[in-house]
Amino acid sequence: xxxxxxxxALLEVDGVSLRYGGVAALDDVSFTVGHGEVVxxxxxxxxxxxxxxxxxxxxxxxxxGHVRFEGRSLDGTSPHDRAxxxxxxxxxxxxxxxxxxxxxxxxxxxxxxxxxxxLTDALWPKRSTHDGLDEVVxxxxxxxxxxxxxxxxxxxxxxxxxxxRALVSRPRLLLLDEPAAGLDTVESAELGRLLRSxxxxxxxxxxxxxDMALVMAACxxxxxxxxxxxxxxxxxxxxxxxxxxxxxxLGTSEGSEVGG
Amino acid sequence: xxxxxxxxxxxxxxxxxxxxxxxxxRVVNFAHAAMGTYVAYAYxxxxxxxxxxxxxxxxxxxxxxxxxxxLAAALVFALILSAVLGLAVYWLVFRPLRSAHALARVVxxxxxxxxxxxxxxxxxxxxxxxxxxRFPVLPEDTxxxxxxxxxxxxxxLAGLVLAVTLLLTLVFHRTRFGLATRAAxxxxxxxxxxxxxxxxxxxxxxxxxxVLAGFAVILIEPIAGLDPATTSLLVxxxxxxxxxxxxxxxxxxxxxGLLIGMVQSLILGYAxxxxxxWIPEWVPVTxxxxxxxxxxxxxxxAWRGDPLPTRSALVEKPLPPSPTPRRVGLWSAVLxxxxxxxLYTFEADLRQALIVSLVYTLLTLSTVVVTGYVGQIxxxxxxxxxxxxxxxxxxxxxxxxxxxxVLVSVLVATGVGLAVGVPALRVRGMSLAVxxxxxxxxxxxxxxxxxxxxxGVGGRSAPRPYLFGIDVGISAPGADNFRPAFGITVLLxxxxxxxxxxxxxxxxxxxRWLAVRANxxxxxxxxxxxxRAKLGAFGLASALAGxxxxxxxxxxxxxxxxxxxxxxxxxxxAMTYLAGVSSISGAILAGLLAQAGLITTLQSSWGGGEPSxxxxxxxxxxxxxxxxxxxxxxxxxxxxxxxxxxDRPAPEAAVIGGEVSDAAA
Ligand SMILES: Nc1ncnc2c1ncn2[C@@H]1O[C@H](COP(=O)(O)OP(=O)(O)O)[C@@H](O)[C@H]1O
Ligand SMILES: [Mg+2]
Numbered sequence: 054x055x056x057x058x059x060x061x062a063l064l065e066v067d068g069v070s071l072r073y074g075g076v077a078a079l080d081d082v083s084f085t086v087g088h089g090e091v092v093x094x095x096x097x098x099x100x101x102x103x104x105x106x107x108x109x110x111x112x113x114x115x116x117x118g119h120v121r122f123e124g125r126s127l128d129g130t131s132p133h134d135r136a137x138x139x140x141x142x143x144x145x146x147x148x149x150x151x152x153x154x155x156x157x158x159x160x161x162x163x164x165x166x167x168x169x170x171x172l173t174d175a176l177w178p179k180r181s182t183h184d185g186l187d188e189v190v191x192x193x194x195x196x197x198x199x200x201x202x203x204x205x206x207x208x209x210x211x212x213x214x215x216x217x218r219a220l221v222s223r224p225r226l227l228l229l230d231e232p233a234a235g236l237d238t239v240e241s242a243e244l245g246r247l248l249r250s251x252x253x254x255x256x257x258x259x260x261x262x263x264d265m266a267l268v269m270a271a272c273x274x275x276x277x278x279x280x281x282x283x284x285x286x287x288x289x290x291x292x293x294x295x296x297x298x299x300x301x302x303l304g305t306s307e308g309s310e311v312g313g
Numbered sequence: 314x315x316x317x318x319x320x321x322x323x324x325x326x327x328x329x330x331x332x333x334x335x336x337x338x339r340v341v342n343f344a345h346a347a348m349g350t351y352v353a354y355a356y357x358x359x360x361x362x363x364x365x366x367x368x369x370x371x372x373x374x375x376x377x378x379x380x381x382x383x384l385a386a387a388l389v390f391a392l393i394l395s396a397v398l399g400l401a402v403y404w405l406v407f408r409p410l411r412s413a414h415a416l417a418r419v420v421x422x423x424x425x426x427x428x429x430x431x432x433x434x435x436x437x438x439x440x441x442x443x444x445x446x447r448f449p450v451l452p453e454d455t456x457x458x459x460x461x462x463x464x465x466x467x468x469x470l471a472g473l474v475l476a477v478t479l480l481l482t483l484v485f486h487r488t489r490f491g492l493a494t495r496a497a498x499x500x501x502x503x504x505x506x507x508x509x510x511x512x513x514x515x516x517x518x519x520x521x522x523x524v525l526a527g528f529a530v531i532l533i534e535p536i537a538g539l540d541p542a543t544t545s546l547l548v549x550x551x552x553x554x555x556x557x558x559x560x561x562x563x564x565x566x567x568x569x570g571l572l573i574g575m576v577q578s579l580i581l582g583y584a585x586x587x588x589x590x591w592i593p594e595w596v597p598v599t600x601x602x603x604x605x606x607x608x609x610x611x612x613x614x615a616w617r618g619d620p621l622p623t624r625s626a627l628v629e630k631p632l633p634p635s636p637t638p639r640r641v642g643l644w645s646a647v648l649x650x651x652x653x654x655x656l657y658t659f660e661a662d663l664r665q666a667l668i669v670s671l672v673y674t675l676l677t678l679s680t681v682v683v684t685g686y687v688g689q690i691x692x693x694x695x696x697x698x699x700x701x702x703x704x705x706x707x708x709x710x711x712x713x714x715x716x717x718x719v720l721v722s723v724l725v726a727t728g729v730g731l732a733v734g735v736p737a738l739r740v741r742g743m744s745l746a747v748x749x750x751x752x753x754x755x756x757x758x759x760x761x762x763x764x765x766x767x768x769g770v771g772g773r774s775a776p777r778p779y780l781f782g783i784d785v786g787i788s789a790p791g792a793d794n795f796r797p798a799f800g801i802t803v804l805l806x807x808x809x810x811x812x813x814x815x816x817x818x819x820x821x822x823x824x825r826w827l828a829v830r831a832n833x834x835x836x837x838x839x840x841x842x843x844x845r846a847k848l849g850a851f852g853l854a855s856a857l858a859g860x861x862x863x864x865x866x867x868x869x870x871x872x873x874x875x876x877x878x879x880x881x882x883x884x885x886x887a888m889t890y891l892a893g894v895s896s897i898s899g900a901i902l903a904g905l906l907a908q909a910g911l912i913t914t915l916q917s918s919w920g921g922g923e924p925s926x927x928x929x930x931x932x933x934x935x936x937x938x939x940x941x942x943x944x945x946x947x948x949x950x951x952x953x954x955x956x957x958x959x960d961r962p963a964p965e966a967a968v969i970g971g972e973v974s975d976a977a978a
Binding site: 134137174218 | 631632634635641813815816817819820821822823824825827828830831832834835836837838839840841842843849
């Protein structure tokens, strides 16, 4: 029942809980991401950030609560259908297709198959696929690397492939799980600039990261998770001043880049 | 019901061994019952003659040890032999394969299955239930329980199994050794920390499992008799029991094994009663009995989802890289031209071999699609072929002309393939191999084995095929056999099939297949419908297998169920892996390597080859060796060597993975 409502936020997370066995990883989490926003989701290791991305994108079934995307309920929508709706994620462990070249890694995420296209695939020797790849390639800086395989690339380059693969389908919302893990300061700053430019391309962002400099600089708003609960929300300045946040997170592990 | 206790105890004992080796090495050992069968034959031979029969190719067949062995001596012999077998299999095969892809371990265990089944057949030429002079280990007198008579041996068997179960459970949960095993399965380091070497843990567990299998089969002989092929297939009900126990719980596994045995004997008892009339005559009763564990396997897999997650601590190696097909037109012209030339110039025996290879390539191509490209291990392709072969004859007998009969039966095979593929979507890796093998056994027992379809012992013959009025039959009355017209028909179909597969592989569909193969969750995140990608491949592969079945039907004067045995299906998968599972060239090489195909025929006509008796044994051995030393298969090896010859400066993966310039287009 897609109910389109002009005033609705792009993503509405409403009372989502997630359990592994009996252990609650997310407890009644609610927040929104508006059109054109870059929103940060931070918290100490094990706070439930990755679990939150898994829950929103359908990779983990949620225990209770609702997720709405562009005013449309995502209950019962499979992960690949969410991706096709323009709700795309990356993985903390990148999960590139190691058998495929960079070009193939990107192009595999570009097209939407149909019975007709499968039939042409079977009967036609080689179709060319250029669905907006060039633009993304230069956006994330993969020129000249298209025929390499992930195994032959540096960590920073692999991160750019993951980002590029997520961007080729021109998503409405991009969920990034620690995209700066293992990047040096220069690469991280570059990533920040790139993320801030995404809303102009029509892509809003939900950013999970440990690199506080990146999160504070790139985000309009920040939600803070601890033990599966949202303990604070606000602008970077507000969050930085929040005592609960300082206690739970900033005071203890600022600058830590150890993935959780 | 209690009569099934004996069979159940044997199934339970085999299943306990499967759980043990799974918990140790994350291997579903398809060769488990085949190893036990070998031990049992060797035991009876030793008891009768005092000869030790060696299962190693190249060593002398037998060594005389004792003039008149006693029961105790024979039992000690069986204990030592089975322990040594278990140790050898662990040390030489599965220890080196610890971190290999699941398919490599499946292939290795299939290779062992072939090897042990065939070496049993070769070493005990009179093999068969009646040939074994029995010296029962357990008393045969009848005991009365609840008013029914039960042989004492069945009760003792059940008691023994329960004792073993209790012992295993205690050892696993109460001792440092058990802790080390559990730790080793998750994480090698954990086992090291517990102070016991993981290698020693693995060796002991494999020996125990092998002993359990050996004694189980020795003890089932008075109940069910022995036969190298059927006894080796006891692994299927044992797998059902082990899967019901989640491949973890010894207690549930043993209980499930006992229950399966009792249900099987109930079905048999019920189905053969004269007043049981509702079961139609064409349903094979033994098939029904065999189908129960199979249906249980499938239900257990579907219910548990995936009980066999991929190992976390040791990173699994990926499947061999899949090169992008290039110059398909050129290759088709060259190979097709050579084939036509061969068909018109060869003598009859080589023409036959060429046709066998052409037809077989359709089957190996189906494995390349579903396993090589999409990473789904299907052991049921031969069963789909069997269904198609007999359906083709059935509809052709009812008047449907040749190309339409082929079309209909291919559609039926595709439907059956999809029906097996849908529940298989919930499982992957090893458990998919188990599920598809179970489906293959079910199809063989219930559908292909049904006399209504396959014509019973007499078999069936396809009517002569005509294409646009031209006789394309394989033989003609009065004329020479193995006619080129039939070969060319198969060749055209094969070239078209290869072209379709090559096109799909080069286009976005094939990229999605490779993405699913590489990483399912990343594929889903990239918007790929993983279930649909797998089903599409399953459908195409079943259609190809169906083509193989049809042309086998038209190429065979009397088609019987022996053309489509489960074991033959295992050989086909194994040969494809051997040749190179992720490329079309691998499928073609596997076709050439087929039994009675071009290469084996040339080999034996030049006199240097092995007698054909040894084909299965040597291919079993070859499989194990290739799985360990050259997981990319022979074509992959060749491709890499050629690349090295021209000294391309790219790293290994890129060179095997196809041309660097490919994606530039
Ligand atoms: N698959 C899983 N099964 C059980 N527990 C899990 C699983 N994944 C994560 N957890 C637990 O859930 C909590 C949140 O983990 P995660 O979402 O990865 O945190 P973060 O990404 O914030 O570091 C942790 O305590 C973690 O141990
Ligand atoms: Mg995380």
